[in-house]
Amino acid sequence: METPLIPPGVKRCPTWQFALWMAAVGAVLLWGVYAMILVWWKGLNQTNMNDAYGFALWIWADLAVIALGGGAFFTGFLTYIIGKDKLKGIINYAVIIGFICYSSALLILAIDIGQPLRGWFIFWHANVHSMLTEVAFCLSCYFGVLTIEFIPLILENPRLAAKPFLHHLSHNMHEIMAVFAATGVFLSFFHQGSLGGVAGVLFGRPFAYREGIFIWPWTFFLFTWSAAACGPCFTILVTWITEKITGKKLVQQDVIGLLAKIAGWMLITYIIAKSIDTLYWALVTAPGMGFTLMDFYTDHPIYNIGILFAEIVLCGFLPALILITRRGRENGFLLILSVLLAVLGCSINRWVMVLQVMAVPVFSFESWFLYSPSWQEVATTILPVAYGVILISLAHRYLPVFPQEKELNPAN
Amino acid sequence: MKESATHETARRYGMVIDLDKCTGCGACMVSCYAENNVPFKKDESNKLDSINWIRVVKMTNQKPYPDTQICYLPMPCMQCDGVGKHGHSPCVSVCPAVATDYDFTTGIVSQIYTRCFGCRYCMAACPYHARKFNWWDPVWPADMEKYLSPNVSPRMRGVVEKCSFCFHRYQLARDKAYQEERAELEENEYQPACVEACPVKAMTFGDLNNPAHAVYELKNHKHAFRLLERLETNPKVYYISSKEWVRRNGDNYLPDEAPGRLKSKAKARH
Numbered sequence: 001m002e003t004p005l006i007p008p009g010v011k012r013c014p015t016w017q018f019a020l021w022m023a024a025v026g027a028v029l030l031w032g033v034y035a036m037i038l039v040w041w042k043g044l045n046q047t048n049m050n051d052a053y054g055f056a057l058w059i060w061a062d063l064a065v066i067a068l069g070g071g072a073f074f075t076g077f078l079t080y081i082i083g084k085d086k087l088k089g090i091i092n093y094a095v096i097i098g099f100i101c102y103s104s105a106l107l108i109l110a111i112d113i114g115q116p117l118r119g120w121f122i123f124w125h126a127n128v129h130s131m132l133t134e135v136a137f138c139l140s141c142y143f144g145v146l147t148i149e150f151i152p153l154i155l156e157n158p159r160l161a162a163k164p165f166l167h168h169l170s171h172n173m174h175e176i177m178a179v180f181a182a183t184g185v186f187l188s189f190f191h192q193g194s195l196g197g198v199a200g201v202l203f204g205r206p207f208a209y210r211e212g213i214f215i216w217p218w219t220f221f222l223f224t225w226s227a228a229a230c231g232p233c234f235t236i237l238v239t240w241i242t243e244k245i246t247g248k249k250l251v252q253q254d255v256i257g258l259l260a261k262i263a264g265w266m267l268i269t270y271i272i273a274k275s276i277d278t279l280y281w282a283l284v285t286a287p288g289m290g291f292t293l294m295d296f297y298t299d300h301p302i303y304n305i306g307i308l309f310a311e312i313v314l315c316g317f318l319p320a321l322i323l324i325t326r327r328g329r330e331n332g333f334l335l336i337l338s339v340l341l342a343v344l345g346c347s348i349n350r351w352v353m354v355l356q357v358m359a360v361p362v363f364s365f366e367s368w369f370l371y372s373p374s375w376q377e378v379a380t381t382i383l384p385v386a387y388g389v390i391l392i393s394l395a396h397r398y399l400p401v402f403p404q405e406k407e408l409n410p411a412n
Numbered sequence: 413m414k415e416s417a418t419h420e421t422a423r424r425y426g427m428v429i430d431l432d433k434c435t436g437c438g439a440c441m442v443s444c445y446a447e448n449n450v451p452f453k454k455d456e457s458n459k460l461d462s463i464n465w466i467r468v469v470k471m472t473n474q475k476p477y478p479d480t481q482i483c484y485l486p487m488p489c490m491q492c493d494g495v496g497k498h499g500h501s502p503c504v505s506v507c508p509a510v511a512t513d514y515d516f517t518t519g520i521v522s523q524i525y526t527r528c529f530g531c532r533y534c535m536a537a538c539p540y541h542a543r544k545f546n547w548w549d550p551v552w553p554a555d556m557e558k559y560l561s562p563n564v565s566p567r568m569r570g571v572v573e574k575c576s577f578c579f580h581r582y583q584l585a586r587d588k589a590y591q592e593e594r595a596e597l598e599e600n601e602y603q604p605a606c607v608e609a610c611p612v613k614a615m616t617f618g619d620l621n622n623p624a625h626a627v628y629e630l631k632n633h634k635h636a637f638r639l640l641e642r643l644e645t646n647p648k649v650y651y652i653s654s655k656e657w658v659r660r661n662g663d664n665y666l667p668d669e670a671p672g673r674l675k676s677k678a679k680a681r682h
Contacts, residue, residue, distance in 0.1 A: 043569045044530070045547040050460035052541060054532035114530020114545065114570025121509040121529045132508040132533050203495070204502035204539035204643055206664075289642050290664030362539040362640065365471045365661050369460075 005159055007400045011409070018397060025389045032383025035376040039111055046376040052369040053358045058112040061381045063195055063350035065101040065108075066139070067223070068343060070231025072098020072146060073181075073188035078262060080181035089255040092401045093242075094235045095149045100391050102143045104384030111380050131197035138191030145184045149177065156400050189224050196223025199353040206289040207296050208357040210281060218277050219353070225273065229266035230346035232259050233319075233339035240336055242396065248409050250402040257329050260339065264323025267342055271316035274349075278312065296360050298368055303359055307352060315345025424493070424519040425577055426620040426648030427607070428630040429486055431658055433614035436484030440466050443609035444488075446559075447578060449566045451550030463544040465489070465575035466606050473657045483658045486615070488606065489542040489575035490639065490647030491521050502645055503534035503543065511572075519620075519648060520577050528571040535572060539640055540647075543574045577617075578604035599625050620648060637662050637671065 006012050013021075039046045049056045075094040079087040110116050122136045155161060155170035193216065199208040200217025210217040236256055243250050282293040297305045319338035322328035329335055359369050373381075395401050444450060444465045456462055466488040473481040494500035499514030501521055511527035512534055514520075535543040549569045552560070560566065563580040567573045585602040589595070599618050607615040618625030630636065631650045638647045639662045653659055659671045 043548065044545070045461075049532075050458075050547075051462075051535060051544050052460055054535035054543075054545060112531070114532070114572075115528070115568075118529035121511075121527060122531075125509040125511070125527060127508055127510045129505050130508040130533070132506065132531065136508065198506075198533070201506065202502065202537050204537055204640070204645055206643070287666055290666060290669065292666060295664075358536065362643075362664075363661070364664055365469070 005157065005398055007156075007158055007398070009406045010400075012397050018393070022390065022393060025386050025393070029383060029386035029390065032379045032386060035379035036111055036383060038376055039380065040116060044114055046374060048371055048374040048377065050371070053355075053371040055354050055358055056371055057355075057373040057377045057381055058108050060347075060351050060354045061384070062105045062108050062112070063354060064347045065384065066105050066192065066195060067227040067346050067350060068231055068234035069098040069101025069105070070188065070192060070227030071233075071235035072101075072149075072231070073142070073184045074228040074231050074266075075235060075259065076149070076181035077185045078259075080178040081185065084258065084262075086255055086258055089402070089404045090235065090239065090251050090259060092153050092399075092403070093239055093251075094232075095146060095153070096392065096395050096401065097235055097238055097388075098231075099143075099146045099150045100384070100388040102139065102146055104387065105139065106143060107384060107387075108380070131194045131201055134194040135191050135198065138187045138194065142184055142187040142191060145180050145187060148173070148180050149184070152177070153395075153399055153401065157398050188227070192224040192227040193220040196220045196353075199357055202357065205357050205360075205362065206286055206291050207360040208353060209285065209289075210277065211285060222270070222274055222277060225266065225270040226346050226349060229263055229270045230342045232263040233267070233323075233342040233346075236260055236263070236339045237336065237343055238392075240339075242392065246396065248405065250405050250408065252404050252408065255404075256335070260323050260329050260335060263339070263342070264320055264329070267316070268320035268324055271312060271320055274316065275312055278308070296356070300368065300370070303356055303368070307348065307356070311345055311348040311352065315341045315348060319345070422517055423622070424620045424648060425582075425602075425618070426491065426519070426627055426631070426650065427488070427577075427604075428616045428627050428633075428636065428650040428652060430614045430616075431483055431485065431651050431653040432655075433612045434468075434484045434486060434610075435612060435614075436468050436470065436482075437611060438468055439609045439611055440486055440606035440615065441468060443605040444575070447561060447564070447605035448576070449550075449560045449564050450573075451546070451548075451552065451566070453548065461545075461547050463546065463573065465544075465573070471658065471661055473655075481655065481657070483653065483655065483661075485651070486606070487540060487542065487639075488577070488604075488649060489521065490540050490645065490649045491519060491575075491577060493519060493646035493648060495644050495646065502537040502539065506533045506537045508533065518577075518579075518582065520579055520582075521574075522576060522579065523572065523574050525565065525567045525571050525573060530570040530572065532572060539643060539645065543572050545572050546570060578606075581605075635659065639663070 071094045075087055075091055078084045079091045110119060113119055122133060126133045152170040152173040155166045161167045161170065196219035197217055200210040200212065200219030202208045210219050212218045212220060236259060239251055286293065297303060319341040322334050322338035328338065361368055441464055445452065448465055450463055450465055453462065466486055469485040469487055471483045471485055492501035494502065494505065499516060501514060503512050504514045504521060508531060509527055509529060511524045513522045513524065515522055532545055535545060546567050546569050550566055563584070581604065582602045585597050589597055603617050607617040616626050616630055618627040620627055620631060622628055630652065633652050635652050635654055636650050637659050638650055642663050651662065663671065665671065
């Protein structure tokens, strides 16, 4: 008898139901693929970007998915380096989410550049002074690490595991996973930071520019910090969504609680550091360039001072304070609300550090530069979401992603 | 950024534009289009995706008639020296593929079109909007292709381009000087197209380090200023205006600050 594809002891929906779900998500994916082909074929004139808005929706999406995919490196760090064994209940999923986020980031970058066939120039003609070079190297290397971390899980599919070589390969890869986790932490520290540096080094853009230490602007450290804080929040949020869709408890609450607690402390320390950075920038750096804080905000629905309040207070301090209190974490609604706010806060931070940088006029005789994405930009940004849903669906159906699933769902 | 930045630049080409003389006629722009094979769209009404290596910006003093004053501001690439004049200009330092470079022998910031892969990080870095992206394939009406300059390579879709101070003219002048066994160029041997085209001679070009060149003195004019000096981009394009509001528009000032009274680090290096 042939070994089943679905892991033993767990219940999965009927094939027709799964196929229908995949077809629906696949349709969205195809829409994105169509837009992607249009962009590659006809060029970036398919977007609403312009010479004032060279960085737009895609770069934001890149920065956001990389930050939110930070759950993989930080959870790996906690599990394999710090030794928080309890987190083994969620580490597989964190790795898959990270893999999706990083592969999506690479895909978006490939769409975003004007000459995709020359993408390799960033490695071949590397300018070591550019933050983007460091991002490209570390991001690609870390994607390799994530792939290595993902492979043993794929090999645990019952049909693959039935082959002795693959079974032993998987086992041996698990044994040395701490090495890859450590490598992932090292690489992530640099590329998350360099993504912060991308904006922070722009001394021609007073809204983005930050002072720092040696070659690193403060945004370098803040981006790494926020990814370590909000990445695990995104992992918790996606786990919760998966549980709601599958109708099953997949990860024990104490595992979620521990990750939420650590994320909460990371978030509160981050948001304090971010507040200090913002104050110094608003009171010292920007005035030194001739700008007051309010020069960077206008009466626009998005770029008013409310966006700063939303990022730091509503989506920063508030979720952090909920997550560091036991009562907050143990309340299901507050827990999910706070991780959602943290994810939004991180996304807002990446938005302002990309799009608002472009929007703010640098000359007193200029107006604000405003932009709304074309449908091709929106479709290609949704494309990775559809791809992620498909990969998660396949992984959940065919791989033992959640080691506690059987225990938590005994009726199966 | 590959060459050493430790020695003083031999030449530092720059421009001084007298805004009191500029009439905003746009001859500089037209000559630049023709000289540098700058492509244009069928419909040029949207200036945010137009390619121009020099553009003329209209500024007003924001006062109602009859006190309204207008100033036209020609803006080529500022050829920034960057912080400390080490070639650390905003765009050069960020380009991940060394597709834009600072030439330490002339101070000119180059753009290597065949190296650029279109990430547009340089555009995000440049506060002057001097860098333009080729959103479309360059297309010229059939007859116009015959008039393209053979000295400047046309650019392809998906790359960034910008003013080069007509660097090909510098190369031609250098070739001529070499043939004549001369090491130095005369001031008038190398002049960008826009400077030559200006009908009122509002633009002066030369080596900012050479006391024999007119720009050497002009840059020290009491009404000379550079755009966004406080950002320490260290541009090599200077402006002269007798009007205080024009000079104030060239940079950003807090309500209690005035251009003349400000002691910026950039000013000290100038």
